[in-house]
Amino acid sequence: MxxxxxxxxxxxxxxxxxxxxxxxxxxxxxGAFGAKSIDEAARTVDFVISTASEDRDNDVISLSGWQLGNYRKNPVVLWAHDSSDLPVGKSLSETVDGKALHSTCQFATKDENP
Structure with a gap:
């Protein structure tokens, strides 16, 4: 591809x-997406990865519009969305609440991605 x-x-x-x-x-x-919690031992970080707020390009993605089925089949987390490099982690879960799309990312170890 x-x-x-x-x-x-x-x-x-x-x-x-x-x-x-x-x-x-x-x-x-x-975008500026903040970490909600960090577990250093498990190498996990909970992030808000999207909201229904208007972005700097005046675009809005409705939280009910997220279709994550295909992503969940291989939930890799890429650095800067760069698919030409190794993933930096994997998403353990993605959830939508009334205000945001959240993800818990488990980052790769140094052995998995130096």
Missing amino acids: PKPLLVEAGEFKRSAKAAADLSGMALVKT
């Missing part, structure tokens, strides 16, 4: 409006 072209939101939206083929593109977005 070829590596997708990583584009910022502005370029993605311009391409979409121009009816361009988006199949080879991957939208890159960043």
